[in-house]
Amino acid sequence: MNLRRATWIALLGLAGAANATPRWSPLAAEHGFAFSNRSGAADKSIILESTGSGVALLDYDGDGDLDLYLLHGAAQLGAAAPGANALFRNDGAMRFTDVTEVAGVRGGGWSCGAAAADFDNDGHTDLYVTRFGANLLYRNRGDGRFEAVPAAGGADDPGMSLSAAVADFDRDGWLDLYVCNYLTWEPQQVRRLGDRYCFYRGVEVYCGPDGLRGAVSRLYRNLGGGRFEDRTEAAGLAGIEVKAMSAQWTDLDGDRWPDLYVASDSTANLLLRNQGDGRFADHSLLSGTAVSAAGAEQSGMGSSSGDADGDGDFDLFVTNFHNDSNTLYRNLGALLFADATGAAGLALPSYERLSWSNAFVDLDADGDLDLYVVSGHVYPQAERLGEPYAQRPQLFVNRGDGRFEDHSDDAGPAFRRPHPSRGAAWGDLDQDGAIDLVVNTVDGPAEIWRGEPAGNHFLAIRLRGRRSNRDGLGALLRLRVGGTWQVREARRSDGYLSSNDPRVRFGLGRSSSAEELQIHWPSGTEQTFHDLPADQELLIDEELGLNPSAP
Amino acid sequence: MSVRISASLSLAAALAAAAAPSPLAPAATQSAMASDDSQARFQRAQELMAAGRAQDAAALLEELVQAHPEAAPLRFALGQAYLSSGEPRRAEAELRRALALQPDYAPIRLALSQSLSELGRQSEAIEIARAAVAEDPAAVVPALQLARLQIEAGQPQEAAAVLQALLQAKPEAPGARALLASAQTEAGDLRGAAETLEQAVRRHPEAAGLQANLGMLRYALHQPDRAAEALRRALELEPGRAIARFYLGLSLAESGDRAGGIAELQSTITELEQRGAAEAAPRWLSPEGYPIAVAARAALGALLIESDRIEAALPHLEWVLERAPQHLAVRYQLGQALLRGGRATEARAHLEIYQRLNQARELYELGRQLATESGDLARAEAALRRALELAPDHAAAHFELGRILAARRDAAARRHLELARDNPALREAAERLLRELSGS
Numbered sequence: 009m010n011l012r013r014a015t016w017i018a019l020l021g022l023a024g025a026a027n028a029t030p031r032w033s034p035l036a037a038e039h040g041f042a043f044s045n046r047s048g049a050a051d052k053s054i055i056l057e058s059t060g061s062g063v064a065l066l067d068y069d070g071d072g073d074l075d076l077y078l079l080h081g082a083a084q085l086g087a088a089a090p091g092a093n094a095l096f097r098n099d100g101a102m103r104f105t106d107v108t109e110v111a112g113v114r115g116g117g118w119s120c121g122a123a124a125a126d127f128d129n130d131g132h133t134d135l136y137v138t139r140f141g142a143n144l145l146y147r148n149r150g151d152g153r154f155e156a157v158p159a160a161g162g163a164d165d166p167g168m169s170l171s172a173a174v175a176d177f178d179r180d181g182w183l184d185l186y187v188c189n190y191l192t193w194e195p196q197q198v199r200r201l202g203d204r205y206c207f208y209r210g211v212e213v214y215c216g217p218d219g220l221r222g223a224v225s226r227l228y229r230n231l232g233g234g235r236f237e238d239r240t241e242a243a244g245l246a247g248i249e250v251k252a253m254s255a256q257w258t259d260l261d262g263d264r265w266p267d268l269y270v271a272s273d274s275t276a277n278l279l280l281r282n283q284g285d286g287r288f289a290d291h292s293l294l295s296g297t298a299v300s301a302a303g304a305e306q307s308g309m310g311s312s313s314g315d316a317d318g319d320g321d322f323d324l325f326v327t328n329f330h331n332d333s334n335t336l337y338r339n340l341g342a343l344l345f346a347d348a349t350g351a352a353g354l355a356l357p358s359y360e361r362l363s364w365s366n367a368f369v370d371l372d373a374d375g376d377l378d379l380y381v382v383s384g385h386v387y388p389q390a391e392r393l394g395e396p397y398a399q400r401p402q403l404f405v406n407r408g409d410g411r412f413e414d415h416s417d418d419a420g421p422a423f424r425r426p427h428p429s430r431g432a433a434w435g436d437l438d439q440d441g442a443i444d445l446v447v448n449t450v451d452g453p454a455e456i457w458r459g460e461p462a463g464n465h466f467l468a469i470r471l472r473g474r475r476s477n478r479d480g481l482g483a484l485l486r487l488r489v490g491g492t493w494q495v496r497e498a499r500r501s502d503g504y505l506s507s508n509d510p511r512v513r514f515g516l517g518r519s520s521s522a523e524e525l526q527i528h529w530p531s532g533t534e535q536t537f538h539d540l541p542a543d544q545e546l547l548i549d550e551e552l553g554l555n556p557s558a559p
Numbered sequence: 560m561s562v563r564i565s566a567s568l569s570l571a572a573a574l575a576a577a578a579a580p581s582p583l584a585p586a587a588t589q590s591a592m593a594s595d596d597s598q599a600r601f602q603r604a605q606e607l608m609a610a611g612r613a614q615d616a617a618a619l620l621e622e623l624v625q626a627h628p629e630a631a632p633l634r635f636a637l638g639q640a641y642l643s644s645g646e647p648r649r650a651e652a653e654l655r656r657a658l659a660l661q662p663d664y665a666p667i668r669l670a671l672s673q674s675l676s677e678l679g680r681q682s683e684a685i686e687i688a689r690a691a692v693a694e695d696p697a698a699v700v701p702a703l704q705l706a707r708l709q710i711e712a713g714q715p716q717e718a719a720a721v722l723q724a725l726l727q728a729k730p731e732a733p734g735a736r737a738l739l740a741s742a743q744t745e746a747g748d749l750r751g752a753a754e755t756l757e758q759a760v761r762r763h764p765e766a767a768g769l770q771a772n773l774g775m776l777r778y779a780l781h782q783p784d785r786a787a788e789a790l791r792r793a794l795e796l797e798p799g800r801a802i803a804r805f806y807l808g809l810s811l812a813e814s815g816d817r818a819g820g821i822a823e824l825q826s827t828i829t830e831l832e833q834r835g836a837a838e839a840a841p842r843w844l845s846p847e848g849y850p851i852a853v854a855a856r857a858a859l860g861a862l863l864i865e866s867d868r869i870e871a872a873l874p875h876l877e878w879v880l881e882r883a884p885q886h887l888a889v890r891y892q893l894g895q896a897l898l899r900g901g902r903a904t905e906a907r908a909h910l911e912i913y914q915r916l917n918q919a920r921e922l923y924e925l926g927r928q929l930a931t932e933s934g935d936l937a938r939a940e941a942a943l944r945r946a947l948e949l950a951p952d953h954a955a956a957h958f959e960l961g962r963i964l965a966a967r968r969d970a971a972a973r974r975h976l977e978l979a980r981d982n983p984a985l986r987e988a989a990e991r992l993l994r995e996l997s998g999s
Binding site: 209210218219293294296299301302303304305340344346347348350351353355356359360393394 | 716746747748750781783812813815817861864865887888889890891892894895898899906907910913914917921924925928929
């Protein structure tokens, strides 16, 4: 953290800017970042051309700042496309250099999403890439280059994979993978735009997902040494065939085992409770998170988890289709949830959006979790019905009581322009304490939206596991500020097809320090730290503690 | 949506044409109708029709037609009587004869068009109504009928164009704006429909129905504050309009006034109970044909759950399920409410039923989509049969399957259509198909 900058931020806070809506501006092209996604035909003649691609934020070169990995589809499904994913090195001061060739992560075929994580616990962040076709695992060699692990170490799922979520589900110290598979691709069953077969409000569009078969998503257990084994069946997940688009590993019942929540398109969402014995129990319907309050299956796209109402447990948010509302499931405890979308003020603003990536993150650093949502229609033809293809992103600011206010109009120029967005990730790219956003679009340029500091104090916690996985994913962090506890979970796959900043963020509002930080590591290690000054990034090592000098 | 034109109005036109010399009635007809006895019997037929005794009127008119086979107004009246008696096939034949005798008389075309519509021959019905409109583009009744038929045939955009042309020629055409709003709604242009209704409301501020429709549209557009405003106006004009009070409750709840929403829904239920009427909900509110009381109790239960008043919600949800056991949303909500109330075993039972019914719903939707949009009848039939295995009382699935079977003249269609007839929302369409099957 640049201390002079941090001091400036603190002064801004004291000057009374603490309640200002955070703002974002698109980064100009001369900053060295230029990437354009392609997802098949512009008119979207088959369903897979509409699902888009994501973005991963990772510090691939270990220099302390976040680099960008952007995913790219292809001109045509099934064609032998050379791959056009791109890795941009962060050179500081919001300048980027395309290092894809040197790093060797161009991919190939049709890429969808990426999960960035240290799968081999060597201190270097690796990349798992989902595709329509066999997925890829790039091992970070630590010298600026990656090497493709043959058959992705056994995790080369050949399905139509979208998001991948990472956690150490069996708490053995190695990060495992859950890969969302969308459809069982049976080309003979697939009708295209032009076949006069499927219509949306009277306008012809591509067919699906209704009428197409879902797929079994896969659980890959990390055996260490770059090898994975498929534990789908052993975990009791082989019989579950939905249209999975995104997934979150999150401890929903407070037993310290990461449970799994899966957003599914036009089928019931899944809540799979981790029993701690390698198996999962299906609590989808019983938990109240499978469908809307009216018992209706929705079109689950992106998803995220966070303590939206500040009561100490994790709530869930799912983005859905146009003319339907997104859904906030409030955690009532004992694995019961209530659809609190309307009560939280999130229903009305979402009906005129078809939304994808999203995340709970304290964007104004005032101590509670806000929410951003990016959107874009799946049917270009819907323009004729007055449903825009490119749609404006949304910022929902938490009032502090679990109710949200739509501040999109005040959130700067990036939030005032429509985009056909899909994947998006948050992270502090320029280390100024403000959250930046990176958004991938369908058939168009990706953008970096630079966040302006909102004037509040913050803490960013970087975890380094020893007995736990190296990234510390799954750790539970509780921070006390001004007598109030905030609860966060180390997790990075919130949203859709994307990986967020691995650092756990806390907003401190006007407080210049936090009284206490408790960390509950996946291994069972517990640590407590006191009196932490604000506006800095803390490295916490599972064995060595706060800001150790040893690597 | 019913496209039945008023039999009494049409008959009145025919009788006017028959009873007094008219430029519309050919000279031969006038002389044929000269006999006092015939005039008296015709008058009697008119009275029978007015009394709703269409079959008796038809019997009398048959005798008159036999005596005066060249009298177009008599054949027209007979065609109308058949139409009102639920015999569209005989109506068609008679009206075609009338039209041959008097080809330039638009009301005959309209009645013929109506008969064809009742026979399920929508495209022919539309063509004939279109011809009537072409004869006099500024005439209100033909344009309204054409538009209604087009809406029913799934051509709401064409209907809107017809009505917009009519309104340009006759801005005060009665009923045209309300119908245009229906066409725009069916076409998915809810904003356009709301604007049309705003115009209609400005012209007829005392029309409670228009205000109520505007409020419901505003609610569908997720504009709860504006919805509440219009619905309150509707209720000022007509306090007993249950559907308006119901939507006012929903609108208040959606705008954040949950207590106000609960109060209005409770009032809706009380009013309906006091009246003792099972007032039917509109199709967009309840495609299953449940009455408003069911929708009101379901919504009230949901709002009470949202307010964490689980015990208060349970009786409403149970009441609904006693009358509408296939109500998916309420089945689910009751399951969830019981879980939250710690009654896990009962909850699981409800949620299991919900799952089964939901699977049936999905299969029905798939079958309907395959049948109506894709024309893949074999897959549609298979999906609908699976849906009925899971939910044997699924009226809409019975109707769709009946429709597919009727199209290929399969005798099994009758059983499915008879079962579909139990659903008020499907009754008219099922009966029409059954009549067609009987006719064939």
